[in-house]
Amino acid sequence: MTAVGQMFALGLEVLRQLLRRPFQYRELLGQFWFVASVSILPSMLVSIPFGAVIGLELGSLTAQIGAESFDGAASVLAIIQQASPIVTTLIIAGAGGSAICADLGSRTIREEIDAMEVLGVSPVHRLVVPRVLAATSVAVLLNGMVSVVGVAGGYFFNVIMQGGTPGAYVASFAALAQLPDLWVSELKAMIFGFLAGVVASYRGLHPRGGPKGVGDAVNQSVVITFLLLFLVNAVITAVYLRIVPPKGM
Amino acid sequence: MGVQIEVHGLAKSFGRQNIWQDVSLTVPAGELSVLLGPSGTGKSVFLKCLVGLLRPERGRIMVNGVDLCRCTESERYELRKLFGVLFQDGALFGSMTVYDNIAFPLREHTRKTEAEIRRLVNDKMELVGLVGAERKLPGELSGGMRKRAGLARALVLDPEIILCDEPDSGLDPVRTAYLSQLLVDLNAQVDVTILIVTHNISVARTVPDNLGMLYRRRLVGFGPREILLTSEEPVVAQFLGGHRHGPIGMSEETDAAEGTWPSTVPEIVPQLTPSPGLPARQAIQRRQERVRVMLPTLSPAAREHVLANWGVPR
Numbered sequence: 001m002t003a004v005g006q007m008f009a010l011g012l013e014v015l016r017q018l019l020r021r022p023f024q025y026r027e028l029l030g031q032f033w034f035v036a037s038v039s040i041l042p043s044m045l046v047s048i049p050f051g052a053v054i055g056l057e058l059g060s061l062t063a064q065i066g067a068e069s070f071d072g073a074a075s076v077l078a079i080i081q082q083a084s085p086i087v088t089t090l091i092i093a094g095a096g097g098s099a100i101c102a103d104l105g106s107r108t109i110r111e112e113i114d115a116m117e118v119l120g121v122s123p124v125h126r127l128v129v130p131r132v133l134a135a136t137s138v139a140v141l142l143n144g145m146v147s148v149v150g151v152a153g154g155y156f157f158n159v160i161m162q163g164g165t166p167g168a169y170v171a172s173f174a175a176l177a178q179l180p181d182l183w184v185s186e187l188k189a190m191i192f193g194f195l196a197g198v199v200a201s202y203r204g205l206h207p208r209g210g211p212k213g214v215g216d217a218v219n220q221s222v223v224i225t226f227l228l229l230f231l232v233n234a235v236i237t238a239v240y241l242r243i244v245p246p247k248g249m
Numbered sequence: 250m251g252v253q254i255e256v257h258g259l260a261k262s263f264g265r266q267n268i269w270q271d272v273s274l275t276v277p278a279g280e281l282s283v284l285l286g287p288s289g290t291g292k293s294v295f296l297k298c299l300v301g302l303l304r305p306e307r308g309r310i311m312v313n314g315v316d317l318c319r320c321t322e323s324e325r326y327e328l329r330k331l332f333g334v335l336f337q338d339g340a341l342f343g344s345m346t347v348y349d350n351i352a353f354p355l356r357e358h359t360r361k362t363e364a365e366i367r368r369l370v371n372d373k374m375e376l377v378g379l380v381g382a383e384r385k386l387p388g389e390l391s392g393g394m395r396k397r398a399g400l401a402r403a404l405v406l407d408p409e410i411i412l413c414d415e416p417d418s419g420l421d422p423v424r425t426a427y428l429s430q431l432l433v434d435l436n437a438q439v440d441v442t443i444l445i446v447t448h449n450i451s452v453a454r455t456v457p458d459n460l461g462m463l464y465r466r467r468l469v470g471f472g473p474r475e476i477l478l479t480s481e482e483p484v485v486a487q488f489l490g491g492h493r494h495g496p497i498g499m500s501e502e503t504d505a506a507e508g509t510w511p512s513t514v515p516e517i518v519p520q521l522t523p524s525p526g527l528p529a530r531q532a533i534q535r536r537q538e539r540v541r542v543m544l545p546t547l548s549p550a551a552r553e554h555v556l557a558n559w560g561v562p563r
């Protein structure tokens with residue numbers, strides 16, 4: 001329970017230190033590249049089959065109830081609103097977050113973090129803020145990419161494999177989907193990316209007992225992030241559906 | 250002149266494991282002090298408390314009139330600027346070269362130009378004998394070299410207080426002797442407060458003005474070196490003698506609380522003096538005045554040594 005509180009405190013501290021000068025551009029740039037490079041390929045690879053599966057399942061479902069014309073809209077909604085932010089952050093947490101956690105963890109056990117504090121430099125400002133920002137912005141970018149790739153995959157499988165009509169697929173976008181869907185998707189990705197960054201950093205800064213502890217911390221950080229994501233996702237979706245009413249058919 | 254550290258009734262535990270309690274001592278300003286203790290008695294933990302990295306449960310640590318245990322975050326960062334800390338393993342930043350490591354504090358806290366930084370860093374590297382290793386990464390250094398690089402980094406901002414966690418571990422006896430001399434010379438030059446934590450007996454016998462020892466979760470004593478060096482307490486005598494006959498066992502658990510052992514008090518060897526050409530240590534004068542006041546409370550053996558040291562015939 002204290003861990004949850006401390007994690008929360010770290011999140012607040014990151015927000016506070018975000019505004020402090022001098023901003024660590026070089027560290028941010030390095031981390032951004034790093035997180036992006038480890039997560040772009042896997043998220044491409046995951047998003048294509050994801051789009052395909054959603055497309056195919058929806059395709060056969062809508063065919064049964066005679067609503068093929070809403071195929072496109074439904075899969076876009078599913079992909080943009082739900083699948084894409086989750087896929088993105090699972091990958092950010094799994095690939096980027098675990099690397100961040102391992103890096104900070106080994107610095108902690110080598111006492112580098114202690115040394116930095118004693119030298120009067122805040123490790124949160126210097127190391128954690130750039131990492132959390134990198135995870136957040138990569139999440140937003142990847143989310144856009146995963147959405148596009150997912151929708152394209154859905155389109156490909158629905159239209160080409162199942163013989164749906166291209167016109168109806170595109171036209172139904174407008175029927176169900178609306179611009180706020182995209183915003184909420186990006187907002188989700190942003191929040192998830194931030195959480196993944198904070199959790200990974202927190203676990204990295206507090207490993208238990210030596211190098212073995214760092215390995216455990218990495219594992220835990222990924223698991224904690226996943227659990228947190230599903231929880232937060234449910235909350236955001238519920239709130240969003242209340243605030244922005246879905247388009248009527 | 251350096252700054253004094255006052256510790257009152259300090260206690261620290263991790264979970265249910267008590268590391269030490271009721272530790273009270275004063276590290277006098279501008280003097281050389283050594284804290285001894287067998288492995289695992291919490292010497293490193295003590296140093297980390299002194300710089301506010303760990304929070305003791307009880308007690309006060311006063312530096313410059315501020316209690317480090319109960320001050321605000323910004324006060325703590327401000328106080329830390331007084332300290333130069335050498336960590337047990339050097340604690341160099343693994344992603345930076347030795348040069349960048351030593352330059353790091355200068356780049357963070359001063360507005361010096363790269364040329365000035367280069368001059369200062371080269372000075373310190375020469376001081377600790379690391380010339381030629383500038384471009385190496387910490388992973389490519391030997392343990393002893395990492396230590397010396399860590400010391401150079403701790404010195405680069407000219408701190409008022411230097412804390413050294415086992416400056417001698419990982420160094421051969423010759424380099425340990427050089428390092429001891431280096432610390433004495435530093436004290437002579439800038440009158441800085443130095444606290445060394447170690448289990449090296451030769452450092453404990455030749456370097457400090459003041460000597461203390463941690464054992465079995467408490468401070469066995471802390472004061473002018475003559476007190477501990479002439480102590481007949483079995484723990485102290487065993488430790489300074491470095492032999493097996495005494496209460497200290499292989500591990501904390503096998504350490505005994507009491508018992509009788511033949512006491513063998515080692516001879517007091519003379520303290521190191523600054524290298525030729527350097528000014529005499531002002532600490533000597535200050536310490537003499539301090540010790541003069543406490544003279545009546547010292548044991549006869551300690552008193553005898555103190556007086557002999559002042560040139561008063563026995």
Ligand SMILES: Nc1ncnc2c1ncn2[C@@H]1O[C@H](COP(=O)(O)OP(=O)(O)OP(=O)(O)O)[C@@H](O)[C@H]1O
Pocket residue numbers: 263268286287288289290291292293294295337448
């Ligand atoms: N962060 C921590 N969490 C829990 N226990 C710790 C922590 N740091 C140190 N300890 C415990 O505190 C005790 C003292 O450790 P410390 O490192 O201070 O010993 P030491 O006197 O410096 O020994 P050495 O001479 O071998 O360096 C040990 O029993 C260690 O297990």
Ligand SMILES: [Mg+2]
Pocket residue numbers: 292293294337414
């Ligand atoms: Mg230690």
